[in-house]
Amino acid sequence: MEPLPIVAITMGDPAGIGPEIIIKGWQEERFGRECQPLVIGDLKILQETARSLGTNVRIEGITRIDASIFSPDRLLVFDLDNIAPTDIKVGKISAASGRAAAEYIFKGVELALAKKVHGIVTAPINKEALNLAGYPYPGHTELLAELTDAQDYAMMMIGGQLRIVLVTTHLPLREVCPKITYNQVLKTINLTHRAMECFNIPRPKIALAALNPHAGEGGLFGTEEKQCLIPAMEEAQKTGIGITGPYPADTLFQPSRSQNFDVIIAMYHDQGLIPVKMAAFGRAVNVTLGLPIVRTSVDHGTAYDIAGKGLANPGSLIEAVKLAAHMKPLPC
Incomplete structure (x- = not known):
């Protein structure tokens, strides 16, 4: 033994x-x-x-x-x-x-x-x-x-049934939007897909959370989804990565929705950590990917x-x- x-x-x-x-x-x-x-x-x-x-x-x-x-x-x-x-x-x-x-x-x-x-x-x-x-x-x-x-690393939080990876971490909220770029989102998607093998999930189902309310509402409430998130997601899909979205964050994290995914990619610190800590504060775990x-x-x-x-x-x-x-x- x-x-x-x-x-x-x-x-x-x-x-x-x-x-x-x-x-x-x-x-x-x-x-x-x-x-x-x-x-x-x-x-x-x-x-x-x-x-x-x-x-x-x-x-x-x-x-x-x-x-x-x-x-x-x-x-x-x-x-x-x-x-x-x-x-x-x-x-x-x-x-x-x-x-x-x-x-x-x-x-x-x-x-x-x-x-x-x-x-x-x-x-x-x-x-x-x-x-x-x-x-x-x-x-x-x-x-x-x-x-x-x-070179490529990210924070993942695990709590209850949730696994959430962050595109940005410890930043003032006013600095988050400029950091949500095509390259940063794509890098996080690729890293998340690769890292899930460490949890014995070689073909994970990944959900991409939107940055803006209603996933931007076609550009009315922000353009990051159209300019950055969707192009990065579509590029990842071309390589066989199982990712869908971007989903409005106000509904994505509820159990009936989140249980359909192995991992969710959130755009910023509180967007991802609030649902984890609501689900499992005092029992959640921080993992550094990459x-x-x-x-x-x-x-x-x-x-x-x-x-x-x-x-x-x-x-x-x-x-x-x-x-x-x-x-x-x-x-x-």
């Missing part, structure tokens, strides 16, 4: 709820049922978090990776020892916590590219803290793409307002670990 895959879990912002959901996830679900989990983070922070939660989780630091060292009765931490509990204030933004969170990601990607781990699951980071630390990225997705030299490594993440942020209070829900992290353990990296 083959050993379970090793999945690295980056600890996220140490001042947020990342350490807490890792401890709770290990306790409540025992990640070891799906994989051999390895936390990339700081041993002291995790031990302090366990004490504050009143748990007796056995946590041990390691400096090398070997399948023989994993055990269901202890949580292993690849200890970077890059921050101390006294360096941060739980629930507060700081450059120190942003720097530590970035370094966990760097190590996780390094291990995944070297095939030391099957993939990585990222606990939440704070984008402001990341920028204070000197890493001007809008989020995990863009940082991971640079670290892995990925990377040469498996990467999943939680559907929430650092939640500074509840950090350190024992209130965080590990549900999304549990689902992210399960998915990472069974996903295949591109090319599939």
Whole structure:
């Protein structure tokens, strides 16, 4: 019998709820049922978090990776020892916590590219803290793409029966429309089609969401559908990709409609994430498509307002670990 895959879990912002959901996830679900989990983070922070939660989780630091060292009765931490509990204030933004969170990601990607781990699951980071630390990225997705030299990449959210891929991600709404181009839409369609093989769906049924109300109403409410979306869709259809649309977004995401598709391509962040989080908030999973490594993440942020209070829900992290353990990296 083959050993379970090793999945690295980056600890996220140490001042947020990342350490807490890792401890709770290990306790409540025992990640070891799906994989051999390895936390990339700081041993002291995790031990302090366990004490504050009143748990007796056995946590041990390691400096090398070997399948023989994993055990269901202890949580292993690849200890970077890059921050101390006294360096941060739980629930507060700081450059120190942003720097530590970035370094966990760097190590996780390094291990995944070297095939030391099957993939990585990222606990939440704070984008402001990341920028204070000197890493001007809008989020995990863009940082991971640079670290892995990925040229074509996209964010997918999975929740309930929905899989949704975004054409644009973290942008002010006023900047979305200029980014909805023929090339960007076609690139996202091709990437989505190819990436669905990682979910064992080689011929997916793809729905394309419209950008404008009523799918533009023949150009009365916007021309992006006629000028960009439809030409990109028709070009993809010529290559055998099973995509239809563009469908008005106000009806596409209802279950009776969305269940007819394996994946939906949305134009912008809130268009795609609102239906996912309505369907499965706290259990949804973020997946980065187009990377040469498996990467999943939680559907929430650092939640500074509840950090350190024992209130965080590990549900999304549990689902992210399960998915990472069974996903295949591109090319599939």
